Amino acid sequence: MSALTTKTFWIDAAERAVKTFAQSAVATLLASNVLGLISVDFGQLASIAGLATLISVLTSIGSAGTGNSNSASLVVETEGLK
Numbered sequence: 001m002s003a004l005t006t007k008t009f010w011i012d013a014a015e016r017a018v019k020t021f022a023q024s025a026v027a028t029l030l031a032s033n034v035l036g037l038i039s040v041d042f043g044q045l046a047s048i049a050g051l052a053t054l055i056s057v058l059t060s061i062g063s064a065g066t067g068n069s070n071s072a073s074l075v076v077e078t079e080g081l082k
Contacts, residue, residue, distance in 0.1 A: 002064070002065070003064040003065045004061065004064050009060075009064060012060070013056075013057055013060035013061070016056050016057075016060060017053045017056045017057050017060075020049075020052050020053050020055075020056040021049045021050070021052065021053045022049075023052075024048060024049040024052035024053070025045055025046075025048075025049040028044075028045050028048045028049065029045065
């Protein structure tokens with residue numbers, strides 16, 4: 001069975017995508033030196049964070065089948081580290 005058809009894979013990929021969106025949004029806010037909520041360009045912020053999220057999902061798809069065969073991770077899970 002392909003890793004892309006497992007529920008575990010898509011849960012892992014979604015978790016990474018949500019984290020990437022949040023991290024990118026915070027980094028964009030910090031880099032833009034915005035001092036107030038009203039002066040935030042939310043369209044630009046969403047665009048930058050959305051692109052990073054898309055890259056995260058594509059990276060997860062690209063790593064499908066490596067590492068743990070049911071996960072979006074490249075890391076091979078060993079018995080002692082569970």
